[in-house]
Amino acid sequence: MRYEAPSSLDQAVALLVNEGGVARVLAGGTDLLVQMKTEVIEPVLLIDIKGIDELRQIKEEAGGFRVGAAVTGAELKEHAKLKLVWPGVVEAANLIGSTQVQGRATMGGNLCNGSPAADSVPALIAAGAKATIVGPKGRRDLPVEDVMLAPRKLALAKGEIIASFLLPPKPAHSGDAYLRFIPRTEMDIAVVGCGVSLTLDAKGVCTAARVSLGAVAARPLLVAPAAAALIGSKVDDAALQKLDAAAQAACQPIDDKRGTKEYRIKVAGVLARRAAQIALERARKG
Numbered sequence: 001m002r003y004e005a006p007s008s009l010d011q012a013v014a015l016l017v018n019e020g021g022v023a024r025v026l027a028g029g030t031d032l033l034v035q036m037k038t039e040v041i042e043p044v045l046l047i048d049i050k051g052i053d054e055l056r057q058i059k060e061e062a063g064g065f066r067v068g069a070a071v072t073g074a075e076l077k078e079h080a081k082l083k084l085v086w087p088g089v090v091e092a093a094n095l096i097g098s099t100q101v102q103g104r105a106t107m108g109g110n111l112c113n114g115s116p117a118a119d120s121v122p123a124l125i126a127a128g129a130k131a132t133i134v135g136p137k138g139r140r141d142l143p144v145e146d147v148m149l150a151p152r153k154l155a156l157a158k159g160e161i162i163a164s165f166l167l168p169p170k171p172a173h174s175g176d177a178y179l180r181f182i183p184r185t186e187m188d189i190a191v192v193g194c195g196v197s198l199t200l201d202a203k204g205v206c207t208a209a210r211v212s213l214g215a216v217a218a219r220p221l222l223v224a225p226a227a228a229a230l231i232g233s234k235v236d237d238a239a240l241q242k243l244d245a246a247a248q249a250a251c252q253p254i255d256d257k258r259g260t261k262e263y264r265i266k267v268a269g270v271l272a273r274r275a276a277q278i279a280l281e282r283a284r285k286g
């Protein structure tokens with residue numbers, strides 16, 4: 001097996017394109033190395049992207065933030081302004097694993113591992129984040145909800161790498177939140193995850209919302225009817241009940257040792273309500 005550590009995206013893309021065998025991008029390695037040790041995959045080439053500056057930076061851009069795909073959860077948490085503006089995204093990334101795992105794990109790896117239960121993905125979707133993808137044909141942007149197609153299946157062509165995520169400007173009186181349910185207190189995979197982002201007008205009426213659910217379908221979902229339940233309301237009990245019903249209706253979960261289908265569907269509604277209430281409090285605080 002070869003290990004390469006390019007210093008530019010162009011070099012990384014060329015390495016991926018020119019390898020005929022199984023090649024993998026290595027970010028934090030917290031999924032990849034586990035899969036290699038258990039022989040789930042046996043790459044002939046590993047391309048370590050952590051030496052590429054563009055992928056390691058957090059920058060303010062176009063009123064929002066551009067977060068490099070290889071920025072770790074620990075680094076996100078240390079960025080005071082990002083944490084203030086998009087707390088749901090930063091909190092979601094920091095639910096991943098333990099303190100040690102957060103020192104390595106990246107949002108790019110969380111998305112590209114292709115798990116429907118990945119914690120940072122519903123938070124990014126709720127935030128309206130776009131993934132900037134670089135490949136042999138240049139750069140393109142894709143909404144995060146369109147990147148993962150099915151478990152372990154991504155909308156990335158051969159040679160493409162996620163370079164960064166663009167978080168949009170956050171309007172005044174907006175808030176976001178991410179909650180997940182796990183059977184243990186930490187270090188477990190989400191039974192359900194839910195991200196909510198919403199905006200209020202001067203009268204406290206919700207004018208925009210995005211709701212995303214994880215671990216309840218083959219891919220993380222953007223649930224438009226759940227957002228519609230909030231828009232036009234003051235996010236009162238009636239709206240929260242509609243949100244709960246819409247979130248439940250969107251679920252197509254599996255049964256597994258962490259929860260039955262019925263359980264996951266019920267929890268999705270509860271988490272959506274609770275995440276919306278946190279987002280609401282944050283939006284009211286401005």
Ligand SMILES: Cc1cc2nc3c(=O)[nH]c(=O)nc-3n(C[C@H](O)[C@H](O)[C@H](O)COP(=O)(O)OP(=O)(O)OC[C@H]3O[C@@H](n4cnc5c(N)ncnc54)[C@H](O)[C@@H]3O)c2cc1C
Nearest residue numbers: 025027028029030031032097106108109110112118119162
């Ligand atoms: C003990 C433990 C606990 C965990 N707990 C959680 C948890 O609570 N929640 C959760 O969601 N996950 C959890 N995970 C899984 C893992 O930590 C996360 O998915 C993490 O975000 C992966 O990021 P990484 O940088 O380590 O990815 P890597 O392992 O480096 O890569 C993962 C996959 O993505 C590809 N890849 C990485 N970056 C890119 C890129 N920029 N462009 C294209 N492809 C790329 C790699 O080739 C690989 O296939 C846990 C893992 C461990 C070991």
